[in-house]
Amino acid sequence: MEGGYSRVDEDAHPQLLDLIPKDRNWFVKKDDHKLEGDEKKLELRLGPPGSEDWSPSDAHKNFKSPQKAAQKRSAPAPVVGWPPVRSFRKNIASSSSKPAPVSDSPVSDSQNGKKEKMVESCQKGFFVKINMMGVPIGRKVDLNAYDSYEKLSIAVDQLFRGLLAAQNDTSGAMINGNHEDEKANTGLVYGNEEYTLVYEDNEGDRMLVGDVPWHMFVSSVKRLRVIKSSEIAKICCLGKRQEKNKFP
Amino acid sequence: MSLAGLARDAGDAGDYFIPYPDQVLENVLENVLVFLKSRRDRNAVSLVCKSWYRAEAYTRSEVFIGNCYAVAPRRVTKRFARVRSVTVKGKPRFADFSLLPQDWGAHFTPWVAVMATAYRALEKIHLKRMSVTDDDLAVVAHSFPNFKELVLVCCEGFGTGGLAVVVSECRHLRVLELIEDEVFDDEVDWISCFPSDGPSNLESLSFDCVESPINFESLEKLVARSPLLKKLRLNRHVSVQLLYRLLIRAPQLTHLGTGSFSPLEESNNENTRETDYVSAFAACRSIVGLSGFREIAPEYLPAIIPVCANLTSLNLSYANIDAEQLKPVIRHCHKLQVFWVLDSICDEGLQAVAATCKDLRELRVFPIDGAENAEGPVSEVGLLAISLGCRKLQSILYFCQQMTNAAVVAMSKNCPDLVVFRLCIIGRYRPDHVTGEPMDEGFGAIVKNCKKLTRLAVSGLLTDMAFSYIGQYGKLVRTLSVAFAGDSDIGLKYVLEGCTNLQKLEIRDSPFGDSALRSGLHHFSNMRFVWMSSCQVTQEGCLDVARQLPRLVVEVFRRDEEEGGQRGDFVDTLYMYRSLDGPRADAPLFVKIL
Numbered sequence: 058m059e060g061g062y063s064r065v066d067e068d069a070h071p072q073l074l075d076l077i078p079k080d081r082n083w084f085v086k087k088d089d090h091k092l093e094g095d096e097k098k099l100e101l102r103l104g105p106p107g108s109e110d111w112s113p114s115d116a117h118k119n120f121k122s123p124q125k126a127a128q129k130r131s132a133p134a135p136v137v138g139w140p141p142v143r144s145f146r147k148n149i150a151s152s153s154s155k156p157a158p159v160s161d162s163p164v165s166d167s168q169n170g171k172k173e174k175m176v177e178s179c180q181k182g183f184f185v186k187i188n189m190m191g192v193p194i195g196r197k198v199d200l201n202a203y204d205s206y207e208k209l210s211i212a213v214d215q216l217f218r219g220l221l222a223a224q225n226d227t228s229g230a231m232i233n234g235n236h237e238d239e240k241a242n243t244g245l246v247y248g249n250e251e252y253t254l255v256y257e258d259n260e261g262d263r264m265l266v267g268d269v270p271w272h273m274f275v276s277s278v279k280r281l282r283v284i285k286s287s288e289i290a291k292i293c294c295l296g297k298r299q300e301k302n303k304f305p
Numbered sequence: 306m307s308l309a310g311l312a313r314d315a316g317d318a319g320d321y322f323i324p325y326p327d328q329v330l331e332n333v334l335e336n337v338l339v340f341l342k343s344r345r346d347r348n349a350v351s352l353v354c355k356s357w358y359r360a361e362a363y364t365r366s367e368v369f370i371g372n373c374y375a376v377a378p379r380r381v382t383k384r385f386a387r388v389r390s391v392t393v394k395g396k397p398r399f400a401d402f403s404l405l406p407q408d409w410g411a412h413f414t415p416w417v418a419v420m421a422t423a424y425r426a427l428e429k430i431h432l433k434r435m436s437v438t439d440d441d442l443a444v445v446a447h448s449f450p451n452f453k454e455l456v457l458v459c460c461e462g463f464g465t466g467g468l469a470v471v472v473s474e475c476r477h478l479r480v481l482e483l484i485e486d487e488v489f490d491d492e493v494d495w496i497s498c499f500p501s502d503g504p505s506n507l508e509s510l511s512f513d514c515v516e517s518p519i520n521f522e523s524l525e526k527l528v529a530r531s532p533l534l535k536k537l538r539l540n541r542h543v544s545v546q547l548l549y550r551l552l553i554r555a556p557q558l559t560h561l562g563t564g565s566f567s568p569l570e571e572s573n574n575e576n577t578r579e580t581d582y583v584s585a586f587a588a589c590r591s592i593v594g595l596s597g598f599r600e601i602a603p604e605y606l607p608a609i610i611p612v613c614a615n616l617t618s619l620n621l622s623y624a625n626i627d628a629e630q631l632k633p634v635i636r637h638c639h640k641l642q643v644f645w646v647l648d649s650i651c652d653e654g655l656q657a658v659a660a661t662c663k664d665l666r667e668l669r670v671f672p673i674d675g676a677e678n679a680e681g682p683v684s685e686v687g688l689l690a691i692s693l694g695c696r697k698l699q700s701i702l703y704f705c706q707q708m709t710n711a712a713v714v715a716m717s718k719n720c721p722d723l724v725v726f727r728l729c730i731i732g733r734y735r736p737d738h739v740t741g742e743p744m745d746e747g748f749g750a751i752v753k754n755c756k757k758l759t760r761l762a763v764s765g766l767l768t769d770m771a772f773s774y775i776g777q778y779g780k781l782v783r784t785l786s787v788a789f790a791g792d793s794d795i796g797l798k799y800v801l802e803g804c805t806n807l808q809k810l811e812i813r814d815s816p817f818g819d820s821a822l823r824s825g826l827h828h829f830s831n832m833r834f835v836w837m838s839s840c841q842v843t844q845e846g847c848l849d850v851a852r853q854l855p856r857l858v859v860e861v862f863r864r865d866e867e868e869g870g871q872r873g874d875f876v877d878t879l880y881m882y883r884s885l886d887g888p889r890a891d892a893p894l895f896v897k898i899l
Contacts (some may be wrong), residue, residue, distance in 0.1 A: 137404065140404030140704060143485065149625055186491065
């Protein structure tokens with residue numbers, strides 16, 4: 058049944074899924090190791106948190122007769138979600154600090170999807186924090202969902218419109234009414250003179266969004282901020298190296 | 306208003322005349338029902354007749370929603386008008402193990418939006434496996450002037466920014482418990498956002514899962530002005546030195562999460578170290594629950610000995626300690642009822658537990674290393690020791706590399722009170738390592754002998770025989786968890802036809818297909834959900850079920866979010882559940898609803 062799925066930016070996950078051919082059957086060979094460099098890093102990142110490279114080839118083994126299955130298996134490839142232990146618990150051997158851990162084989166970092174997810178979001182910026190001046194609650198945007206500044210700006214606008222409304226209206230009744238309003242308004246940044254989108258790049262510099270080509274922006278942005286246009290002069294004059302402060 | 310009074314008002318008619326008898330009955334009923342708390346009893350009451358249904362709906366103050374997609378929020382608020390407490394559960398449990406794609410759903414937003422206007426007097430929200438945004442938390446903070454308790458278990462989607470809004474605006478907040486959530490670090494100093502004017506009402510504060518550092522000075526001041534604080538669970542950024550400072554300010558605590566339980570690097574206070582901690586703990590005469598120990602320096606563990614005699618709950622499941630480090634502590638824990646631990650303590654550690662903790666009700670042994678090695682620190686030896694020592698055991702979760710039927714059978718006989726039996730043999734398809742036989746007989750004995758068993762998780766090498774036992778004897782089983790087990794459809798058929806009380810079924814990587822699925826058609830509508838991933842059900846089989854059971858929502862998807870839900874000939878993941886309000890409107894594109 059086709060549902061009313063009207064979300065536009067649905068392929069939030071990059072097209073790298075195409076690396077896994079669609080008509081592959083259960084027996085996935087270990088070709089994955091042929092991936093190199095960026096592709097491999099990205100491929101690891103695609104999995105849901107906590108996943109190692111999934112390998113249903115082992116899952117298929119259970120369809121053989123039990124007699125065969127009874128033979129001891131030697132070190133099979135790690136299976137997603139197995140053993141059923143939450144990611145919180147997966148890196149205890151490596152995180153226990155001073156005394157040497159009992160086990161000499163600490164669980165590898167790739168098994169701790171949660172850690173990986175946090176690291177990823179800092180380094181490559183797929184999910185980037187965004188704050189708005191005057192709004193205590195920060196958000197996150199997935200930059201892979203957009204391919205232009207215009208789309209990003211519209212998304213940012215949608216993000217914060219609700220927050221601004223919620224701040225101004227304590228009854229909370231705005232929530233339902235938001236969706237209609239969003240479409241009618243122009244972007245918060247594009248074509249809006251009151252607010253400006255700025256970002257902090259990987260060198261700690263604050264820059265105006267829109268100055269560099271999109272792909273260059275995506276590869277260097279670390280976090281975003283929506284400020285009032287009147288504040289721009291202030292920010293630029295503060296110069297490059299701020300001490301590692303949070304956006305207030 | 307007495308009945309006699311009513312009669313008089315009716316005009317002194319000679320007959321005994323009571324106007325609106327239904328209304329009187331309803332009033333009486335409502336006054337009685339206020340005392341009825343159990344939701345099962347309440348559900349039964351509501352089925353008696355319309356008038357009882359109304360009375361029950363009017364007096365229900367705690368609502369429990371086991372599956373957020375089983376019913377629309379508005380339906381709930383329309384039926385139950387005067388609710389003080391709401392519990393909502395979202396994602397299926399296998400989401401904890403990365404088997405559910407990221408944006409699958411379970412959003413709290415539609416719930417909070419409806420409750421914001423319908424339940425202005427709401428005091429408590431308890432969520433499990435829901436996706437909660439900072440916006441949602443803001444709505445909570447702004448909409449419920451009397452809000453008192455927020456408990457979030459295994460939730461995600463929010464950050465310290467959202468927490469800041471809640472703690473600063475909910476002036477009556479008594480309980481804030483964050484349990485195994487994923488909390489974004491928005492670099493907001495939320496601890497400082499608690500109102501600082503006057504004493505606080507805080508009774509329980511748990512943030513051990515929050516990965517970001519906190520402002521300790523603010524926390525210390527908060528604790529100092531919270532005379533009612535009983536439960537405090539710190540995160541790993543609180544060192545043992547800082548813990549000490551809190552302990553001396555809050556000797557009234559009953560439950561303590563000890564943070565990292567290791568010193569900061571710069572510690573050089575060798576001489577007075579141990580004495581101080583011991584007396585700090587000794588001053589806490591009310592502590593009955595300890596947890597934390599997130600990065601434990603084992604030499605500090607003996608500091609808790611003064612409170613061991615009173616402990617009923619001890620969670621060492623993040624503490625990488627061995628048997629020798631455990632023994633001096635555990636031998637004082639005579640009253641222990643709940644014990645969570647890592648398998649680093651080995652069978653020997655479990656033997657020490659069995660020797661002392663005669664009152665143990667719940668045991669969880671987690672693996673320090675999840676790789677499928679041949680050897681493992683705990684085995685059937687530990688399980689047997691526990692079964693011999695802890696006869697009152699009700700709930701066990703045991704991870705091991707290898708097991709024997711004999712030990713499991715022994716436990717089934719020694720611990721007849723078992724309600725929850727979850728054995729996870731990490732080596733998949735592993736048989737009894739002594740006899741080489743499948744683990745059928747062990748699990749069979751569990752379902753046969755443990756007459757109160759309601760929750761079961763199986764593992765190891767299992768044939769259809771095991772499932773035949775489960776179907777035959779597991780009449781009270783409500784939750785069943787299966788992974789890498791069984792031979793054929795018959796296995797699942799046994800279960801679906803035999804387990805008449807089955808509510809939650811989660812299966813992965815097992816050879817059960819359409820024919821087995823069809824054998825459950827008579828029962829699926831009585832269940833909360835069925836999960837089958839990497840099994841042998843096909844799209845047609847699922848469609849068949851969807852057609853025959855229109856009240857069931859049948860979702861099909863792929864873990865890697867490829868659309869269509871199929872992997873080769875089979876469906877990757879099937880997740881189905883009953884719903885009063887039809888398929889959900891917020892399903893992402895990769896989820897196909899049949």
